[in-house]
């Protein structure tokens with residue numbers, strides 16, 4: 001695939017096969033994230049690559065428990081409201097049971113923390129497409145990145161006290177008949193371009 005085709009055909013995968021891809025494929029996707037640009041070349045993003053099923057299950061339970069304690073409010077971001085409602089009824093699994101979750105943290109007091117992490121996430125998702133892996137941007141750990149229980153758990157996984165998670169990427173083989181991600185791009189109706 002040429003570069004534009006790789007970008008054009010990247011789609012979000014939300015149903016994964018349970019088995020983890022080879023470690024070398026995951027490492028390559030993460031390495032692509034490490035080669036993202038960073039503000040002033042800070043290279044301060046921290047890639048917490050979670051492949052352990054028990055850890056992922058515990059983290060998903062914790063995220064569900066913490067959302068279940070929250071209340072929806074009028075005008076709330078719809079995905080956040082859905083997270084709260086589904087967590088209260090016990091059915092929420094924020095990472096879609098993907099076998100791998102890459103949580104990307106950065107220094108909480110660094111002005112480009114979110115931008116650097118998101119650029120790294122996009123590199124990982126594009127690399128995943130090149131490797132025939134499914135991927136999905138996962139925002140819930142950012143929403144909970146000032147939640148004490150979640151941060152305590154992430155600290156146990158290696159997150160430093162001065163770091164927060166700004167994005168995560170779910171990775172794995174898509175649960176499709178051929179194991180390949182759906183690659184049909186959604187039609188572009190927005191994202192206008194103004195040329196001067």
Ligand SMILES: Cc1cc2nc3c(=O)[nH]c(=O)nc-3n(C[C@H](O)[C@H](O)[C@H](O)COP(=O)(O)O)c2cc1C
Nearest residue numbers: 010011012013014079094136137138139140185186
């Ligand atoms: C800032 C941002 C946050 C997102 N958060 C989530 C998320 O938490 N869970 C999810 O399933 N998808 C999430 N997505 C993925 C979008 O829903 C998805 O990119 C969009 O619907 C277009 O579909 P496509 O990725 O298949 O082209 C997020 C995307 C962005 C850019």
